[in-house]
Each structure stands twice: as C-alpha cells, then as structure tokens.
Amino acid sequence: MQIKATGISSKSSKGKILEVFFPIIDFDGNKTHIKELPNYETSKEIINISWGGEDLKKPISDVISAYLKLHLLSYKFVLPNSINLEGLFDSLPNVVWTNQGAISIDEIDEKLIESKLLNQDLNIRSIDKFPPLTDFIIPENVRIADASRVRLGAYLSPGTTIMHEGFVNFNAGTLGKAMIEGRISSGVVVGNNSDLGGGSSTMGTLSGGNNIKISVGENCLLGANSGLGIPLGNNCIVEAGLYLTAGTKIELFDVNGNSKGIFKGSELSDSHNLVFIRNSINGKVIAKTNKSKVELNSQLHTND
Amino acid sequence: MQIKATGISSKSSKGKILEVFFPIIDFDGNKTHIKELPNYETSKEIINISWGGEDLKKPISDVISAYLKLHLLSYKFVLPNSINLEGLFDSLPNVVWTNQGAISIDEIDEKLIESKLLNQDLNIRSIDKFPPLTDFIIPENVRIADASRVRLGAYLSPGTTIMHEGFVNFNAGTLGKAMIEGRISSGVVVGNNSDLGGGSSTMGTLSGGNNIKISVGENCLLGANSGLGIPLGNNCIVEAGLYLTAGTKIELFDVNGNSKGIFKGSELSDSHNLVFIRNSINGKVIAKTNKSKVELNSQLHTND
Amino acid sequence: MQIKATGISSKSSKGKILEVFFPIIDFDGNKTHIKELPNYETSKEIINISWGGEDLKKPISDVISAYLKLHLLSYKFVLPNSINLEGLFDSLPNVVWTNQGAISIDEIDEKLIESKLLNQDLNIRSIDKFPPLTDFIIPENVRIADASRVRLGAYLSPGTTIMHEGFVNFNAGTLGKAMIEGRISSGVVVGNNSDLGGGSSTMGTLSGGNNIKISVGENCLLGANSGLGIPLGNNCIVEAGLYLTAGTKIELFDVNGNSKGIFKGSELSDSHNLVFIRNSINGKVIAKTNKSKVELNSQLHTND
Numbered sequence: 059m060q061i062k063a064t065g066i067s068s069k070s071s072k073g074k075i076l077e078v079f080f081p082i083i084d085f086d087g088n089k090t091h092i093k094e095l096p097n098y099e100t101s102k103e104i105i106n107i108s109w110g111g112e113d114l115k116k117p118i119s120d121v122i123s124a125y126l127k128l129h130l131l132s133y134k135f136v137l138p139n140s141i142n143l144e145g146l147f148d149s150l151p152n153v154v155w156t157n158q159g160a161i162s163i164d165e166i167d168e169k170l171i172e173s174k175l176l177n178q179d180l181n182i183r184s185i186d187k188f189p190p191l192t193d194f195i196i197p198e199n200v201r202i203a204d205a206s207r208v209r210l211g212a213y214l215s216p217g218t219t220i221m222h223e224g225f226v227n228f229n230a231g232t233l234g235k236a237m238i239e240g241r242i243s244s245g246v247v248v249g250n251n252s253d254l255g256g257g258s259s260t261m262g263t264l265s266g267g268n269n270i271k272i273s274v275g276e277n278c279l280l281g282a283n284s285g286l287g288i289p290l291g292n293n294c295i296v297e298a299g300l301y302l303t304a305g306t307k308i309e310l311f312d313v314n315g316n317s318k319g320i321f322k323g324s325e326l327s328d329s330h331n332l333v334f335i336r337n338s339i340n341g342k343v344i345a346k347t348n349k350s351k352v353e354l355n356s357q358l359h360t361n362d
Numbered sequence: 363m364q365i366k367a368t369g370i371s372s373k374s375s376k377g378k379i380l381e382v383f384f385p386i387i388d389f390d391g392n393k394t395h396i397k398e399l400p401n402y403e404t405s406k407e408i409i410n411i412s413w414g415g416e417d418l419k420k421p422i423s424d425v426i427s428a429y430l431k432l433h434l435l436s437y438k439f440v441l442p443n444s445i446n447l448e449g450l451f452d453s454l455p456n457v458v459w460t461n462q463g464a465i466s467i468d469e470i471d472e473k474l475i476e477s478k479l480l481n482q483d484l485n486i487r488s489i490d491k492f493p494p495l496t497d498f499i500i501p502e503n504v505r506i507a508d509a510s511r512v513r514l515g516a517y518l519s520p521g522t523t524i525m526h527e528g529f530v531n532f533n534a535g536t537l538g539k540a541m542i543e544g545r546i547s548s549g550v551v552v553g554n555n556s557d558l559g560g561g562s563s564t565m566g567t568l569s570g571g572n573n574i575k576i577s578v579g580e581n582c583l584l585g586a587n588s589g590l591g592i593p594l595g596n597n598c599i600v601e602a603g604l605y606l607t608a609g610t611k612i613e614l615f616d617v618n619g620n621s622k623g624i625f626k627g628s629e630l631s632d633s634h635n636l637v638f639i640r641n642s643i644n645g646k647v648i649a650k651t652n653k654s655k656v657e658l659n660s661q662l663h664t665n666d
Numbered sequence: 667m668q669i670k671a672t673g674i675s676s677k678s679s680k681g682k683i684l685e686v687f688f689p690i691i692d693f694d695g696n697k698t699h700i701k702e703l704p705n706y707e708t709s710k711e712i713i714n715i716s717w718g719g720e721d722l723k724k725p726i727s728d729v730i731s732a733y734l735k736l737h738l739l740s741y742k743f744v745l746p747n748s749i750n751l752e753g754l755f756d757s758l759p760n761v762v763w764t765n766q767g768a769i770s771i772d773e774i775d776e777k778l779i780e781s782k783l784l785n786q787d788l789n790i791r792s793i794d795k796f797p798p799l800t801d802f803i804i805p806e807n808v809r810i811a812d813a814s815r816v817r818l819g820a821y822l823s824p825g826t827t828i829m830h831e832g833f834v835n836f837n838a839g840t841l842g843k844a845m846i847e848g849r850i851s852s853g854v855v856v857g858n859n860s861d862l863g864g865g866s867s868t869m870g871t872l873s874g875g876n877n878i879k880i881s882v883g884e885n886c887l888l889g890a891n892s893g894l895g896i897p898l899g900n901n902c903i904v905e906a907g908l909y910l911t912a913g914t915k916i917e918l919f920d921v922n923g924n925s926k927g928i929f930k931g932s933e934l935s936d937s938h939n940l941v942f943i944r945n946s947i948n949g950k951v952i953a954k955t956n957k958s959k960v961e962l963n964s965q966l967h968t969n970d
Contacts (some may be wrong), residue, residue: 066478071688079796081475091471100479148859148964152809157461157765159483165698165845166804171689174674175708179767181791182800185486190488196470201456203490204510206812207830221510222529223545225830231396241831241864256563259864259906264963282563282591283605285891285907297402298563299589299605301907303890306946307625320947322573338610339624341949342646357451370782376866385779395775404783456757461765463787489791496790500774505760506793513951521683526833527849560867561891562850564740587893602867603893603909643913643928657870661755664773 059086061113063126066096066102072160076153077160078105078125079194084112085135093155099225124149128188128228132195138213138229139271148226150187150250160189165184188228201361206351213247217359234269235359240280249276251354255298259285270304275330277352288323291330293348300336308334313347321345363415367430368399371407374466381455381464382409382429389439390415398502421448428453432515432532436499441534442517442551443575450532452493461485464493471513492532495609505665517551519665528559541664544584553580555658559602563589574608579634581656592627595634597652605639610647614636617651625649667694667720671734673951674813675711678770684761685768686713686733687802694719706912709773718884725752732757736819736836746821746837746855747879749811754836758795765789768797796836809969823853825967831864831948845968858882859962863906867893871960883938891951896931899938901956908944916942929953 067075081092095104107126108111114136118124124146129134154161158180163167166182167346173180183206184190186358191212192205193198199216202208209261211228224238231242234250241246241274243262256258258280260272275291280286281298288304296302304324312318326332371379384394392445399408409426417438422428428450434440462484465473470486473630473646476637477484484608487510488494495501495516496509503520515532521539524530528542535546540552546552547566558564562584564576576637577593584604592608600606608628630636634651672690675683689700703776715734722744732754738766756775762769766788769777774790780793781788792798792813799805799820800813807824810816816828819836825843828834832846839850842858850856851870866888868880888894889906896912898924904910912932922925934940940953 066475079478081471081478087577091902092475096472096475098476098479102479103482130653147968152969154804157483157485159481163804167689168704169702170802171674171704171802172706174687174689175704175706175710177709177767179765181765182798182804182813184811184813185800185804186809188811190486192489194474196458196467196489199488203488203492205486205488206510243864256547257561257865257891261890265967269915278616281605282565283587283891285838287906297605298565298591298607299603299907301889301905303906308946316578338612338640338644338645338647338947340947341640341944355688358568360451361456370779383782385775385782395781400776400779400783400784402780405785406783461784461787461789467783494790496793498778500762500771500790500793501777504793505795507796509790509792510814560851561865563945586869587865589893601909602869602895602911603907640949642916642944642949642951662872664755665760 059108060304061085061109061111061130063105063112063129064105065105065122065125066100067105067122067164068160071165071274072162074151074162076123076151076162077189078122080126083129083133083135085130085133085316086164088135091263107109113347114141115203118146118149119141120153123276125210129195131178131211131213131229131231132197134192134197134213134215138231139245143229143273147187149303152185152187152188154182155186157183157194178219191226192354199297199361214243215250217361219358219361220276221256222344224254233279234276237353237354237358240284245270246272246274247291248274251276251352252278252280253352253354254280255282257303258296261285261303270324270327273326279352288327289299291328291332293331293352295333295348295350297333297335299341300334309342311344311346315346364529365389365411365413365415365417365434367409367411367413367433369409369411369426370399371409371426373407375469376466377456378466380455381493382426384430384433387433387439388649389434389437392439394437399521406496413613418445419548421446422450422453425455429514433499435515435533435535436495436501437532438501438517438519442535443549445468447451447533452489456489456491457493458486459488459490459493461487480655480659482631503665515563516546519554523662523665525560528558532565538580539658541658541662544588547576550576550578552578553582553596554582555580555648556582557656558584559586559588562600563605565591565607574628574631579632583656592631594635595632597635597656597663598633599637599652599654601637601639604638605645606638606647611639613648614647615648615650619650624656667691667838669714669715669717669719669721669738671713671717671737671830673713673715673730674703674708675713675730676768680760680774682769682770683729684770685797686730688734688737690919691737691741691743692772693738693741696743698741724928725750726757726927727756729757729759733818737803739821739837740799740805742805742821742823746839746911747853751837754954755795760793760795761797762790763792763797765791786814790826797830799834799902807969820939824856825969827966830862832862835870840873842884843962845962845966847890848892851880854880854882857886857900859884859960860886860888861962862888862893863890865891866904867909869893869911878932878935881938885960896935899936900938902937903940903941903956903958903961904961905941905943908942908951910942911953916954917950919954923954 213231240254240258285301371513517535589605590612821839847860848866893909
C-alpha cells in the first residue's frame with residue numbers, strides 16, 4: 059500500500075506548525091478531487107508525504123501525521139476505528155481558530171487588542187486541538203447545518219444530514235444516509251438509513267469511563283433526548299427520552315408478547331428488531347419486537 | 363390580496379440562483395421597514411415579484427418563490443402552517459454559507475484551496491438548504507444568542523429570547539414573548555408567556571414518523587431536557603427530564619387528587635392546567651392540576 | 667482595595683456605548699497579562715476606571731460598570747456569586763455581534779442591505795446583551811470547542827475543556843479542571859475534577875422559578891442527558907438520563923445496602939459519595955454509596 063499526500067501548513071510567527079491542510083491525497087490509487095495545487099504564489103509551506111500501509115498502524119508522534127490521519131478519515135479512505143490514533147491528543151497543539159486563520163495561543167492576546175484598537179474585528183470561533191471538518195474538507199452530498207459541530211476526522215457518507223443539534227467527533231460518523239440531530243461520540247459509527255433524534259446521546263470512550271465501542275445499526279431510530287450505551291443491532295428503536303446503558307436491566311418480550319426474562323443492556327448488544335421503552339405505568343424498561351420500519355424522509359437526504 | 367416584493371439574488375459563477383434576499387415587501391398594505399433600495403451600484407440581480415393571494419396556496423416550484431415564502435413567515439406576514447410549503451426542499455439548492463457570502467457546492471473546493479494558499483480565510487459556517495434567519499431578517503425586540511440556530515422561515519414574536527441551546531426551524535416559532543432554551547421543530551408554535559427549558563424537545567413532522575402537529579399553549583413550561591409529542595394546552599408544565607409522547611400512558615388526577623383513570627398522551631391533547639410528572643417512587647407518569655403560574659422573568663424579555 | 671482598569675469602548679454612530687473591552691486591569695495588585703495599550707492610533711474611546719472595593723457591592727447602573735464586572739469574573743479576580751450583579755440586564759444594551767464588530771440594533775437593517783448590494787458579507791453571529799467570552803478574554807489552559815456557547819462573565823479554571831455541547835453562562839463556571847459537555851447555568855459552579863456529560867443540565871435561577879443556587883462538588887459526574895436541581899456534594903454521580911430535582915423523592919441506601927428511608931432531593935443537598943440512579947425494574951429513584959472514583963482523562967485536559 060502506498061499513500062502520497064500534499065499538504066499546506068500554517069505556522070505561528072515562531073515557526074510552530076498550527077495545522078496542515080491536505081487537499082491532495084493518493085491513497086493506494088484512490089484520489090481526492092483536487093489533483094494538483096493551483097499555481098498561486100504562497101507564503102505557506104508545502105509538505106509532501108509518502109507513507110506505506112504500516113504507517114497507519116503506528117502511533118502518532120507529530121502534528122503532520124495527526125492531520126494526515128484525520129484527513130484520511132474525513133476523505134473516507136479509512137473507516138473509523140481502523141487506524142492507530144494513539145498519541146493524537148499529545149500531537150495536536152491547542153489552536154485559536156479565527157476568521158483570520160489559525161492563530162497560536164501565545165500570540166492571541168496581542169492580536170485581540172490590536173483588532174479592537176484598529177477596528178479589525180477578530181472573531182475567535184474556537185480554541186481547540188481539532189478544527190471543524192469544513193475548514194478543510196467538504197464531503198459530497200452532505201448537509202451540515204452548523205459547521206462548528208463536526209470535527210475534522212469525522213466520516214460522513216453521502217445522504218447524511220447533520221442538523222443544528224447534531225454533532226460528530228473525530229474517528230466517528232455515518233456509513234450511509236442518515237439524519238443526525240444527536241451526538242456521535244468519538245469511536246461511534248451509525249449504519250445506513252438510521253436517525254439520531256434531537257439531543258440523543260451516544261456514549262463515547264474518551265471520557266465517562268466506558269470501554270465498549272458503541273455503534274448504531276441500520277434502519278434504527280434513537281428518539282429525541284434518548285441515549286445509547288450499548289452497540290445497537292439493526293431495525294431497533296430507543297424510545298424518546300430513554301437512556302439505555304450497559305447496566306440497564308431490561309425485561310425482554312418475544313414477538314408474541316411473552317416475557318423471556320430480565321437482561322442487562324450489555325447482554326442485548328447487537329440484537330436486531332427491538333424497541334426499547336420505559337413502561338409509563340410502572341417505570342420498567344422493556345424491549346419488545348419492532349414491527350415498524352424506520353423510513354428516512356427522502357426529501358431531507360437529497361443533498362445536492 | 364396583493365403581495366409585492368423586491369429581492370436581491372446571489373448566483374453561482376454559472377448563473378444558478380443560490381439565495382434571494384427580500385428587503386422590501388408590501389403584503390396587502392403591510393410593509394417592511396425598508397421601503398426602497400439604497401442607491402448603490404451593485405452586481406447583484408434585482409428581482410421584482412407581484413403575487414395574488416392564491417399564490418400562497420400553490421406548491422413551491424422554484425428557488426425565488428421558496429425564499430419569498432420563507433421571508434413572509436419571518437416578517438410575520440403569515441403564520442406558521444398557514445401557507446403551502448410543498449416543494450420547498452426540492453426547490454432550495456444546498457448552499458455553502460460562508461463569510462464571503464453564499465457559494466455553490468460545485469465551486470467550494472477551489473475556493474477553499476485558494477483561500478488557504480493566499481491566506482484569505484474562508485470560513486464555512488453551514489452547508490444547508492436553509493440560511494440562518496439573521497442573514498436576512500432581524501426581528502424586532504428579540505434576542506438570539508447563537509444566530510446559527512434559527513433558520514430563515516422562523517416566526518419570532520417580540521419579547522422572544524432564544525438562548526444558546528434554543529433552536530427554531532422554518533415554519534415554526536413563538537406567538538408572543540417566550541424563553542426558548544429548547545428546540546422548536548418545523549410546524550411547532552409556542553404560545554405567549556411560555557418557557558422551553560434547556561434541551562427540551564418538541565416533536566416535528568419532518569422526520570421521526572409523527573403526523574400530529576405539536577404546539578405549546580400559553581403560560582406553559584417545558585422543563586429542562588423534557589420533551590413533547592402532543593399539542594399542549596394552556597398553563598401546563600412538563601417536568602424536567604420527562605418525555606411525553608402521544609403513546610405515553612398517564613394517570614390523570616383531578617383537583618382534589620382523585621384518580622380519573624389512565625389516558626394516552628394523545629387523549630390529553632390541548633388540555634389546560636396540567637402538570638405532567640413521573641412519580642419518582644414508582645415510575646408512573648401522572649398528570650395533576652397545575653396550581654402554580656408560569657411567570658417569565660421580565661428582565662430577560664426586555665430585548666431593546 | 668483598589669481596582670484600576672483601562673477599557674476600549676465601541677459606540678453606535680449616535681454615540682451610544684455598545685460594549686467595553688478591558689484588556690488592562692490591576693485588581694488590588696493582581697494584574698492582567700497586558701500591562702499597557704499598544705501605541706496604535708485608534709478611533710475608539712479609551713476609558714480609565716478607579717474603583718474601591720465597595721463598588722463591587724453596589725448594584726450596576728451603567729454599561730461600563732456592567733462590562734467591568736463581567737471582566738472581573740472572567741479574569742478570575744472574583745468568584746461567581748461574590749459580587750453584586752443587580753441591574754446587569756437593565757444596564758446591558760441588546761447588541762448585534764457581527765464579523766464587523768458590535769453594531770447597534772437601530773442601524774443593522776441598513777448595514778445588512780448595504781452588505782448584500784455591495785457583496786460585503788455581514789455575518790451576524792448573535793443578537794444578545796452578552797458577547798461571547800472569547801471576543802474579549804482568552805482564559806489560559808482552556809479549550810472551548812464552540813466559542814459562541816460561553817458568555818463573557820464565565821469563570822473558567824485551567825484544565826477546563828468546554829466541548830461543543832457545553833455551555834457556560836455569566837457568573838458561573840469551573841473551580842478546577844473539568845470536562846464540560848453540559849450546560850452551566852448562571853450562578854452554578856463546578857468543582858475540580860468533575861465531568862458534566864453531554865447535554866446534562868444544571869438548573870439556573872434566572873428562569874424556571876428555582877431559588878436555590880445549584881453547584882457541583884469535586885470528582886463528580888453528571889451523566890449524559892442528566893439534570894441537577896440540587897447542590898451536589900463531592901464524589902457523586904447522577905446516572906445518564908436521570909433528572910434530579912429538589913422535589914424528587916429518593917430512597918437512600920447506606921454502604922451495606924440497607925434502606926435509610928425516602929428523602930426529598932433537597933434533603934440530600936451537598937451530601938457526598940452518592941450515586942443517583944433510577945431503578946430500571948421499578949422506576950424508583952434511589953441513592954447509594956459511590957464506590958467508584960471519577961477520573962478525568964488527563965489527555966483531554968492538557969490544553970497547552
């Protein structure tokens with residue numbers, strides 16, 4: 059395997075690399091739209107990288123490699139959870155993302171006071187190790203209603219709509235068309251034709267102490283304000299407002315309505331065709347057979 | 363009925379209309395603040411439209427009509443759910459909304475690489491069929507803490523405050539003063555003097571399979587992280603964290619505390635003076651008589 | 667006590683003060699990084715203020731004092747809830763915050779139409795009495811993934827990470843390192859080493875009728891989509907999806923698993939070492955002894 063990439067880096071006035079944009083990548087024959095740099099005079103440094111496949115399995119130890127791996131995810135050359143991202147946080151500098159480009163934290167105070175005195179508005183959008191995806195890559199056939207809520211490193215498939223309340227972290231995303239009004243945590247992938255309702259939550263592995271990778275199958279619905287702490291199979295629904303964790307005790311009913319006993323959430327991981335609800339008469343969380351079918355509204359996913 | 367409108371359109375370099383701003387509308391004698399275009403030389407195309415009342419009942423089949431109807435809603439010439447919006451999604455192009463104006467998706471890759479090489483920061487705020495309301499219209503006596511979360515087509519009445527966590531879709535909004543820290547889905551209207559707590563959800567009809575128009579009456583409170591799947595009457599409270607759907611089974615108590623039996627949420631649609639809570643001893647969802655009164659903090663709604 | 671401050675004010679074309687930026691403050695000997703104004707020619711008015719300690723106890727009656735008090739909080743010269751903020755809302759004008767600086771509401775319609783005709787994009791980020799914190803102050807060793815969600819007047823300690831779903835109001839914040847993916851309402855403080863999960867809510871006192879100041883102790887976890895309506899002690903966990911209010915009835919269990927009876931949430935205020943969950947078999951909210959330890963991921967808080 060051969061990976062070739064051309065990048066454009068931004069630096070602080072002291073020469074520290076703040077971010078690297080890779081408009082051109084040849085990933086073992088699969089190529090980005092842009093094939094060569096336009097012929098502008100630029101003060102930016104151009105970086106050329108050549109990697110073998112084994113580089114994807116190595117931990118990250120510098121900012122250039124960190125940015126390249128995030129680009130590989132967002133160009134969809136590699137799937138979430140398929141490459142080594144160890145060392146990512148330590149390699150990425152915390153950067154001030156502004157309407158005047160990336161600025162070093164060490165230089166922001168002076169820039170800010172200058173902008174106020176000279177009436178040159180400096181708008182700080184974010185102070186973070188990760189930039190928004192769309193500062194670098196515009197995925198095809200996708201809508202992102204609030205670009206500040208999708209990080210570089212997100213993997214977004216055609217037909218995906220990220221509404222204002224949606225969020226997608228790096229190393230996470232959608233494998234097909236999807237309506238995302240909830241939060242896709244780092245490491246989480248959502249299957250084709252699934253819908254994450256407004257404010258719905260998927261548990262991540264970066265904070266909160268959870269060690270199991272969460273995922274959402276195909277044709278699933280996480281209801282508004284619901285939450286998910288297990289890998290969910292296909293054709294499943296989590297009722298609006300219900301937070302399902304690995305430890306939730308759930309009474310399981312078969313298709314005829316007969317109880318099969320009580321299971322922990324983790325025991326129902328990757329099970330298909332289930333509707334999870336909290337009985338509003340007695341507070342009991344139950345799972346029953348899903349007889350409906352989640353259908354995405356096609357109007358909302360023709361994103362051209 | 364006679365509607366006259368003057369618009370300014372933005373086009374892609376290939377001449378495709380990306381968006382139309384209507385600063386001047388005469389809606390059967392009711393007029394926008396701006397009465398005539400200032401006398402600047404402009405490269406933009408000026409559009410003049412004359413509609414009869416029957417045009418409001420027709421489906422939408424072009425981008426100009428789509429933008430005009432969204433403006434009619436946001437100028438509050440027409441109420442949500444009162445005009446025909448069929449064809450809206452198909453008529454609106456997916457546009458890249460940037461600090462350099464609206465850009466065609468077909469042209470964004472080149473613009474992005476150019477901006478990086480030449481250090482002209484291009485900030486992509488959104489990739490969506492709908493622009494933020496405030497790119498076009500500033501409603502009077504309203505606060506909107508994060509402008510990216512209110513779409514053109516929102517109907518916002520004086521005294522409305524949309525906090526950072528608030529959201530208002532097109533064809534939806536507030537009929538009087540209101541505190542909005544939750545999400546107003548498309549088709550949903552909120553009555554005077556009501557409060558949508560932080561992260562509260564109202565079910566929409568665009569996705570999720572719901573067919574009943576949700577609304578919130580006057581003097582209501584949706585608690586933080588609560589949710590609403592029925593039309594709510596006046597003087598009602600949904601407890602923080604409770605998601606009330608059309609299918610929720612609810613034990614109803616009268617003013618003396620006597621049970622009136624168990625009802626589905628949909629059977630309590632538009633009922634007044636109810637407090638919905640989940641009993642924390644036994645998990646049962648109940649509705650009892652509301653004896654308190656929701657009072658908005660007047661300091662928060664004097665938005666001048 | 668002696669407070670000296672140098673500010674730069676922005677005014678409307680009619681001379682109304684819209685906002686004041688205080689880059690230089692000497693708070694009884696503690697000083698901001700910036701010690702003197704750079705020597706630029708500026709059209710902005712420079713304001714010099716000298717206060718005694720008693721000024722902190724006075725209500726606010728003008729925009730300059732309002733901005734100075736918000737700066738004192740965000741520079742961490744004073745703690746939340748320690749100075750008199752009465753009169754704040756009445757003193758702050760509602761301002762349009764744009765990529766061209768602060769604009770008066772009275773002048774925005776003309777600016778907007780001009781920008782469209784002349785292709786000078788005017789991006790309205792917010793219409794609010796409060797600007798984003800980072801328009802004025804960049805706290806050290808902090809990440810803020812979406813700058814629009816932290817208001818001036820927020821108090822953020824080193825090691826704090828505010829994720830995209832996090833929010834911090836004025837007169838509120840973190841007393842040590844913290845992961846904030848939930849909402850810190852006005853008046854709320856979060857102790858060292860605590861984690862507010864995605865979409866979690868803390869009840870504020872500005873709206874919603876609550877009169878008790880909410881706080882989160884040290885080493886606490888509010889699970890995703892949970893909520894808090896009582897002051898929480900140290901080493902406590904509120905389970906994902908559970909909204910704990912002052913009125914929630916909670917069965918308390920001791921370390922041996924014996925019931926100690928049923929308490930109202932308010933009776934458990936400031937108690938330590940508790941895990942609050944809703945039993946998923948019977949819907950009962952219970953509190954039991956916390957035997958685990960909340961550990962923040964150190965990678966996420968090395969924000970340099």
